[in-house]
Amino acid sequence: MKFSGIVLHDSNCPTVRKSGYDFFVGRDGLVTPSNDFTDDDHLHVCVEGDFSHPIPSWEYPQVREQMFSLVKLALRLASLFEFDPQAMIAHGDTCPGEEFPWIDLKVRVGRPPH
Numbered sequence: 001m002k003f004s005g006i007v008l009h010d011s012n013c014p015t016v017r018k019s020g021y022d023f024f025v026g027r028d029g030l031v032t033p034s035n036d037f038t039d040d041d042h043l044h045v046c047v048e049g050d051f052s053h054p055i056p057s058w059e060y061p062q063v064r065e066q067m068f069s070l071v072k073l074a075l076r077l078a079s080l081f082e083f084d085p086q087a088m089i090a091h092g093d094t095c096p097g098e099e100f101p102w103i104d105l106k107v108r109v110g111r112p113p114h
């Protein structure tokens, strides 16, 4: 298997509802793999939540946990399938929603904690 990167979705995505995902990152940070790969070229990761409106402050700790799991997953997949961990792209203009914390993610992906 050879993948060139990761496509990110949120769970509000109609495509994900229709054709699924390869990995699901829950609000609790738990990662669930699916049985089959959905695409030959990219891994599809679905992040639980609707990021089309601002994240309420009481959800910050959970979302931070979730982003941490997502970064760990991305780093593992990148080393397993030998692609650049920065090769993480949004599915489209509205998926994930515009409030998705990309900044958090890019910094951590670029600079792993260890």
Ligand SMILES: [Zn+2]
Pocket: 008, 009, 010, 013, 014, 015, 016, 091, 092, 095, 096
């Ligand atoms: Zn999507």
